[in-house]
Amino acid sequence: MKLPFLPTTGVGSFPKPDYVTGAKGDLDENSREATREFIKRQEDLGIDVLVDGEFYRGDMATDYYRALGLPIADWTRSYDNRFWKKGIVDRPLRRTAPIQLYQFEFAQGLTERPVKAILTGPTTLANWGFNSHYESREDLVFSWAEIVREEAMDLVKAGAKYVQVDEPAVAERYWETDLFREGLRRVTERLGVYTITHVCYGEFPLVYPNMPKLPVDQIDIELASELDLGSERSTLLQMMKKDPLTKYKDVAVGVIDVRPGVGVEDIGTVKKRIETALEVLAPTDEASKRIWIDPDCGFRTTKNREISYRKMEVMMEAVRQIRSR
């Protein structure tokens, strides 16, 4: 598929409609219905590479533990007031059945446009669960990498052209960058399709120097707030300006704030964010061809479907105006 200047995409999730309840990783009729609607809305908006909205998902880590038949602990507090049920690795990891292959096939079957296959990365899977089996962090992360790799290969066989490996936990443990990179490499190496990793929140300035070396074609990064700060005040943007990531990778720039309670941005704000991103990351025309535009993260956190749709509309309108210029 030929992509336009500033290709647009999503990061993954979308708020669930009320009728989707109790999702635990399986694609039931309700999550199918929600997926159909969401795919259609993205097509109408003109988004280039679609996402499935993850309506079947319970939790991006625990679903994997469940799919592998591992035990699930009771509610655990993560940070602030967030609780979730962590899985427990108490035996060697083995994948006996696909984890999200059918979900991908269903979504891709609804549209002519490419749908991104979105996997949870090995570092995040290792960090967001308990482990009583593997003796070292390396063994744990690399064992998860094998599982995710097997899943990725099945997705590619099923026609996925874009494979995204989500690693939100990477900036949480920035001192483990080498381990993270090696885990990711074991998933993406020679997959033969376009690969992406999405990273969000945490100490980006500490992670940024390692981004050029990540074994993916595209790095998808939350950036709306930094772009509002501007290159005068944002340390991260200054680092980008000095050594633009587009020298090494395609970069998907998050230009929509998805935090709950943040209202719909006006078009001017989003255009300014895109222009700042181009100024900082794309000093040449060639480099600007490596920039993609998307929201900061999945929309699940906004919790509000209408606000999320309006935010997507504003993003697309801002992109259209910049493209036509």
Ligand SMILES: [Zn+2]
């Ligand atoms: Zn994110």
